[in-house]
Amino acid sequence: MSRFKIIFSGPAGAGKSAAIAAISDVTPVNALADADAADRNRASATNVGMEHGTTLLSDGSTLHLYGTTGEEPLEAARDTLMAGSTGLVLLIDGSREDPLADLVQFVGTFERFIAGTGLAIGVTHADRAGSLPLKEMAELLQQSGFGTVPVFEVDARDRRDVSMLIEALLNLNDPVAQP
Amino acid sequence: MSRRREVRICHGGMEEAEVRRFEQFLRHVTGFECLLAEEPEAEVAVIDTDGDLGSYLVRAHRMLYPARPIIHVSAQGSLGRDALSVWARKPVDPAAFGEALARALAAATPAGSSDSLVRGRQRRPSALARDRNAERIANLYVGSMTDIDVRDAAQRERASYHPGNYLQGFFESARQFAGENGTVTALMHRQERILTLSADGLRVTTSLDRRSLRSLGLIPLAKQDFRIVSGTPDPDHVWQPASPLLWELALWASRGRIPAGVPFDVPVHLLRWPNLTRLGLTPDAIRIAALWSGHPTSLVLSARTLQLPQRNVFAFFSACRALGLVRLKAATEQAPEVPPTAPAPGSAGRGLFNRILAKLPGLHDGTEHR
Known part of the structure; x- marks a missing residue:
């Protein structure tokens, strides 16, 4: 059976694990160790390294959902992870000190990959942030040559929110396809 | 002892405290077992028309549910002159309300109530599988207007609003x-x-x-x-x-129309995506947004390319325009429009797309703003 994958990335605590868990049919597996103490106060179940979940599609093929901070020690490892992926869902914690700087950093990390696939941005933790810089992020991406990227406020635990990010990502790749 | 007939009733024009009193009142209505229902499920609407907004409430309800009887509760008389408008004079007692209810039900057409939502609409086979909530939301947001021929001035007028x-x-x-x-x-x-x-x-x-x-x-x-x-x-x-x-x-306001003066044949460019997770989601909004973000396309060609009812495209455009999220390409920027092409049926990308979307929870039918 075929295997497909979507990559989730973003800073620690942005909600990658929660987003994957919201979509995955199985409890996601955390590949590496717990986050360091500094990050632990941001999310009780924050992990660094790679997370993995799966969901079974109607024809029996599997959609793999990978979460990564983009900090793989070897660039080759990241390339392996990205190979054949459908696109990147980037989750940015809107309550951090400078969400725009986080966006720039992560988009830079995945720039080559994004160019060949697609990108959707979910901005999380609106409850702690007050207001979210959705417009500023969209404009920054536009000015940086990434085009009109979907930037949504999301609750990473909410299956509907995460699904919408994925749907936007898929439609960007192929807007004419019939759902 | 005969069993009282069950009737689903929705209300309009009542403050929260009034609704609670109304619910108590309904328990005692002569001849009927009255249940307070959500608007789409109701058989009869009861609207207090004495308030300042009474006439708007009645007209809006009639627009959404043209075949549903409305009981106008008022000290002054009924605002409606059609057969489906019934007046119950204030103060209303349970017996008088029961009589008004009987008259309202007698006036209703057999195919009345919530089914009227979809009457007259062109329905695609996929729409048959939608749940009632999706139908309701689609009706609220995009209306039921059929596609128009944009070469016809009268039809263009029909698809415009001010x-x-x-x-x-x-x-x-x-x-x-x-x-x-x-x-x-x-x-x-x-x-x-x-x-x-x-x-x-x-x-x-x-x-x-x-x-x-x-x-x-x-x-x-x-x-x-x-x-x-x-x-x-x-x-x-x-x-x-x-x-x-x-x-x-x-x-x-749009209900599947576009603001007057907007051309139907000028490519639309999406400047920014609407924050669709926190806005009322119209049918096919994501597909339309994706098309316009990568390939500016006119309103009419968008509907044709995506094989959508025009009203879905027009409604989404109108909402995006209100928030300043779209731009019409100027005449100097325009080249002849070439429709974006679909990948060959059965291609790997398209197959994956369909399979993943089939797994995602109900995003295609529209979701009311929460």
Whole structure:
């Protein structure tokens, strides 16, 4: 059976694990160790390294959902992870000190990959942030040559929110396809 | 002892406390077992038409549910002159209400109630699988207008609306007033403040419940009844972001049409994606947004390319335009339009797309703003 994958990335605590868990049919597996103490106060179940979940599609093929901070020690490892992926869902914690700087950093990390696939941005933790810089992020991406990227406020635990990010990502790749 | 007939009833124009009293009252209605129901499920609507907004509530309800009988509860008489309007004079006792209910049910057509939502609409096979909630939301946001031939001026007129005649336009004027004067601004209906905008126009409070707000948003308003004034913050209500309200006001006013003067054949470019997780989601919004973000396409060609009813495209455009998210390409930028092409059927990308979307939870049918 075929295997497909979507990559989730973003800073620690942005909600990658929660987003994957919201979509995955199985409890996601955390590949590496717990986050360091500094990050632990941001999310009780924050992990660094790679997370993995799966969901079974109607024809029996599997959609793999990978979460990564983009900090793989070897660039080759990241390339392996990205190979054949459908696109990147980037989750940015809107309550951090400078969400725009986080966006720039992560988009830079995945720039080559994004160019060949697609990108959707979910901005999380609106409850702690007050207001979210959705417009500023969209404009920054536009000015940086990434085009009109979907930037949504999301609750990473909410299956509907995460699904919408994925749907936007898929439609960007192929807007004419019939759902 | 004969069993009382069950009737599902929805209400309009009542304050929260009145609704509670109404619910108590319904338990004693002569001859009927009355159940307070959600609007789409109701067989009969009961609207208190004595309030300032009574006529709007009745007209909006009639627009959404043309085959549903409405009981006008009023001390002054019925606002409706059609066969489906029944008057119950205040103060109403359980026996009189039972009689009014019997008359209302007798007036209803056999195919009445919530089924009227979809009457006359062109239905695609996929729509048959939609749940009732999706039908209701699609009807609220995009209406039921059939596709038009844009070469026909009369049909173009039918597919256009003037935002300034609707609450959308009053809201936009109030926001402009706030911006120009740098003051908190109130939109008044006669003596009642219905909306308050912050000085920067980014936040809003309203004294209206959602149903009343929607009723006002759906139908053209009498301009002489409304005015915009400098105000003070409304201490009884909490500030909310203005964009979600304006988005919905545009959808309610549009109902599948576009603002008058907007050309149907000029490519539309999406400047930014609407924050669709926090706005009322119209049918096919994501597909349309994706198309316009990568390939500016005119309204008519968008509908054709994506194989959608025009009303879905028109409604989404109208809401995006209200928030300043779209731009029409200038004549100097235009090249002859070439429709984006679909991948070959059965291609790997398309197959994956379909399979993943089939797994995602119900995003294609529209979701009401939460």
